[in-house]
Amino acid sequence: MLEVSGHIAREDFSLEVTFSSDARITCLFGRSGAGKTTVAELVAGLIRPARGRVALEGEALFDSDTALSVPVWKRRIGYVFQDARLFPHMTVRDNLLYGARRSGDPDPALDQTASLLGLESILERRPGALSGGEARRVAIGRALLTRPRLLILDEPLAGLDGARRGDILPYLDRLARDGPPILYVSHSVEEVARLADRVVLVGGGRALGAEAPDAAFDRPEAEAAAGLSAPLSILDGLVTAHDPTGNASQINLAGILFLAPLLDLGPGERVRIVVDARDVALALTDPVDASFQNRLPMRVAALDARPDGVLVRLEAGGLRLKALVTRQASDQLGLAPGRLVIALVKATAAARYA
Amino acid sequence: MFALSPEEQQIIGLSLKVAATATLFSLPPGVALAYLLSRAEFPGKALLSGLTHLPLILPPVVTGYALLLLFGRSGPLGRLLEPIGIVFAFDWTGAALAAAVMGFPLLVRAVRLSFDMVDPRIERAAETLGATPFVRFLTITLPLALPGVVAGAVLGFAKALGEFGATITFVASIPGETRTMPLAIYSLIQIPGGEAAALRLVLISVAVSIGALILSEWGARSVAQRAGGRR
Numbered sequence: 357m358l359e360v361s362g363h364i365a366r367e368d369f370s371l372e373v374t375f376s377s378d379a380r381i382t383c384l385f386g387r388s389g390a391g392k393t394t395v396a397e398l399v400a401g402l403i404r405p406a407r408g409r410v411a412l413e414g415e416a417l418f419d420s421d422t423a424l425s426v427p428v429w430k431r432r433i434g435y436v437f438q439d440a441r442l443f444p445h446m447t448v449r450d451n452l453l454y455g456a457r458r459s460g461d462p463d464p465a466l467d468q469t470a471s472l473l474g475l476e477s478i479l480e481r482r483p484g485a486l487s488g489g490e491a492r493r494v495a496i497g498r499a500l501l502t503r504p505r506l507l508i509l510d511e512p513l514a515g516l517d518g519a520r521r522g523d524i525l526p527y528l529d530r531l532a533r534d535g536p537p538i539l540y541v542s543h544s545v546e547e548v549a550r551l552a553d554r555v556v557l558v559g560g561g562r563a564l565g566a567e568a569p570d571a572a573f574d575r576p577e578a579e580a581a582a583g584l585s586a587p588l589s590i591l592d593g594l595v596t597a598h599d600p601t602g603n604a605s606q607i608n609l610a611g612i613l614f615l616a617p618l619l620d621l622g623p624g625e626r627v628r629i630v631v632d633a634r635d636v637a638l639a640l641t642d643p644v645d646a647s648f649q650n651r652l653p654m655r656v657a658a659l660d661a662r663p664d665g666v667l668v669r670l671e672a673g674g675l676r677l678k679a680l681v682t683r684q685a686s687d688q689l690g691l692a693p694g695r696l697v698i699a700l701v702k703a704t705a706a707a708r709y710a
Numbered sequence: 711m712f713a714l715s716p717e718e719q720q721i722i723g724l725s726l727k728v729a730a731t732a733t734l735f736s737l738p739p740g741v742a743l744a745y746l747l748s749r750a751e752f753p754g755k756a757l758l759s760g761l762t763h764l765p766l767i768l769p770p771v772v773t774g775y776a777l778l779l780l781f782g783r784s785g786p787l788g789r790l791l792e793p794i795g796i797v798f799a800f801d802w803t804g805a806a807l808a809a810a811v812m813g814f815p816l817l818v819r820a821v822r823l824s825f826d827m828v829d830p831r832i833e834r835a836a837e838t839l840g841a842t843p844f845v846r847f848l849t850i851t852l853p854l855a856l857p858g859v860v861a862g863a864v865l866g867f868a869k870a871l872g873e874f875g876a877t878i879t880f881v882a883s884i885p886g887e888t889r890t891m892p893l894a895i896y897s898l899i900q901i902p903g904g905e906a907a908a909l910r911l912v913l914i915s916v917a918v919s920i921g922a923l924i925l926s927e928w929g930a931r932s933v934a935q936r937a938g939g940r941r
Contacts, residue, residue, distance in 0.1 A: 400838055428837040429846075441835035445853050454849070455839035502839055 358382065358506060358539065360399060362408020362420075364391075370561050373398065373408070377566035379553035381538045385572070386558030387580075392541045393438075395556075395563055396508050399539060400435045401428040412505055429458075434499030434507040434536070438514060440491040442483035448494050449479040455502030469497045472534075473527050489520035493527065500535065507531070510541040525550075549573070549590055549630045570676065587633040587667060589678045595621045604649070604703050610674030615649040616706040633667060635705035636679035639698045640689055648700040652677070656695045659686065666691070670699055677701075714914070722914060725890040728802060729870035732810035733817075733863055740817040740866070741859060745847070747818070748825035766815040770875025777808055777880040804881035805888045809870035817866035824858020825851065857934040864926035871919065891915050 359376040371391045384392040397403045398418075399410055407420040412433070417426045434455075442451050449466070452475070456464035470476050473493040483491060492512055499507055512528065513521045532538065532551060542548050548555060548569065555572035556563050559580070570590040572578055579587065593609040598618065605619040607627055616629055642651055654670040654677065661667075666686040668679040677699055681691075689697070714722070747759055765773045781788045781798040788799060798804035828851050836846045852859070874892040881888040883897055895911045898904035 402834060402838075427842075428834075429840050429842050431838075432840070433838065435835070435838040437831070437835060439831070441829075441832050443832060443836070443850060454836070454841075458840035458845060498839065 357411075357413060358399070358537070359409070359411040360395070362398060362405035362410070362418075364394060364398065364403070364405045364408075369394075371395070371558075371563065372561060373405075373563045375556045375563060375566045377554045377556070379537070379566070381532055381540055381551050382554045382556060382566055383540045383542060383548045383552035383569075384556050384558050384563065385542060385548045385552070385578075386563075388543055390543075390558045391561070391563065392543070392558045393510055395558060396435070396510055396539060396541050399506070400433050400508055401426065401431050402435075432502065432505045434502055434504030436492070436495045436499050436507070436509045436512060438510045438512075440483075440488075440495040442486075442491055442494055442498070444483050446482075447479065448475060448481050448483070448486070451483065451494055452479075452497050452501055454498060459502060461501075461503070464501050466501065469500055472500075472530060473497045487520070489516055489523045492516070492524060496527070496531070500531075504536050506539060507536045508539045508541070511543070512540075513542075513544070513547060545573075545584060545588070549588065550628065574678075586664075586680050587678050589631045589633065589636075589676065590628060591631065591675070591677070592626065592628050595619055595623050595625050595627050597623055612652060612672060612675050614652075614701075614706070615703040617704055629706045631677065631701060631706055633678040633680035635701060636670075636677060637700040638668065638679055638681060638685070638689060638691070639700055642698050643700070646700070647702070649703040650699070650701040650706075652699045652701070654697060654699045656691055656693055656697060658693055659691060668697075670697070718911065718914065720886060721889065721891055721894045721911070722918065724802060724805075724886070725871060725918070728805045728809055728890055729867050731803070731806040732813060732870040733867045735806070736810040736814050736817055736866055737859075737863055740814060740862065741821055741852075744818045744821035744862075745825055745851070748822050749830075762818050763815045765812050765876075770812065770873075771879050773811060774808060774876035774879025777804075777811065777876065781807065781880075798881070800881050800884060800888065802881075802887050805877050805890060806870075808876040808880045809873040810866075812873045812876050813866035813869035816869055817862040820862030820865055821855065821859050824855040824861070827858070828854045857930055860926065860930045860933050864922070864930070867922060867926075868919065871915075871922070891918075 357376065357378040361374040364371045369391065371394055373395055384395050386392050394403065398405055401417065404418065404425060405420070408418065409416065409420070410418040416424055417431055418424060443454065446454070452466060452469065453464060470479060473496060475493060475497055478486065478490060486494065496512065513524060516524065528551065540551060552569045554566040555569050556566045557572055557575065557578055559577055573588050573590060578584070591609050593607040593614065595605055596608045596613065597606045599605065603618050604615050605617070607614045607616055607629065619627060621627055637648070652672060654672040656668055657671045658669040659666055660669070665680050665682045668681060668686070668691060670677045670679060679699060743762060747755065779785050781804070783799045798807050833846055833850055836850045841849060872892055874896065877888065877890065878893055883889045883893040889897065891911060895908050895915070898908035898911065
């Protein structure tokens, strides 16, 4: 459980923070310059707020009321900086072991960490001879080897090209499953949608509350913060089967079967897919001869008028889906809360993030 | 053909001993002061920085005279140190003290610059990995600044080898005790017919300086390679 509250004030910048989260991955999400890193530094103890409180697993790390501030080196919070910050005068091996040597850890899991992050072949190299992606992975391993109680990842994929991102993402997935709780700083919708269990929106000088990703992305501030052009539905489910033709997978979303592009996951594995509200069409009767592979009977829960149309919130059992349609379409169908409709989603419109 | 006479050997030996002692003893406080000036903010920092640089600006004779007033047999610090067996007055240790004081600003300046070059963000990273400030200094800051520390020590050593004004004012020119190379050269050119001997000492002095320079270049390079990051 991570609890953070506080007020940070500088000449050109002020930030009000209050959130708590016991999720495996909590994302600080917002646009560049919103203060995400400031919140992360506050948790790590790299900056001190004018007032506030930071606690991890019930233990206070900072409390302005009791004038308590546990120094950075005693907090046991791993911090992977955006710019890696490896020690240039040490080999990769010595970088990795630096924290373990400080804590006197007699049996650091060097081999295990090196293989988790794919660092076996570069252990004797110097940081100056590493690529950006390799340096990030070493930085992650170096923080992990301190056996941190919390791991802070500050934009671990920023500035890397597609191939290098693909290089690191699988390691992050593994970390999410097997590693310590993570505080993940990002401005990328894809990363947050893929990884977050809880999202803290940072923007407009505030970072208030950790919410489920679907709820967080539902807020107007999130759209502004993320530069989203339309709302997203974030759907968690389990892989149930792969289509025999080999280009689609079936997912169980809260009891409703959904067809998505082929996933490289086995049946029974957890998956999260994201559907753009613009990619959801609505019908009053089931168009059996259309190409939509997902034709889901759902109930209209609410209608939100927006400048760009009408956002239709749909529900069926535990599944919530958003559809963005024009006002004309909404009027033609006579949409109103309680109305039963068929939500139409092409299998290819479901983007897989995890 | 260029065999050194016993006197010359003794002068060279004394000079090296004085310069090495001066460098060795001024290095730890010099490094500490340089780190303080580079990283800490405190009231009186500018004053401390100014005081450190004072021997660089003052005429060496003034510095030597100040040392005499402070550390002479009747000086306040001289009297304080005499009971515990530390005597500077008219002793080779006094020559070393004068050389150390004169070289100190050069040493601190070079080391401070190299501390300024160490990225504080890397030090912060060490803290998040559990390094206390002292450990962080020993494992990150000092190794990364080592080329500058070596350069500072070399500058201090070179200054100590050549120091004249403060030394002669403070501890005079006593053969075998405080008469280092520059003092010996000066003495020789004062006596009629001493030019040849002075010239020999001048050449020796040049050789010793060049030798020290080559050694330090080699040392600095190997340190820089170890600390440099790239292999």
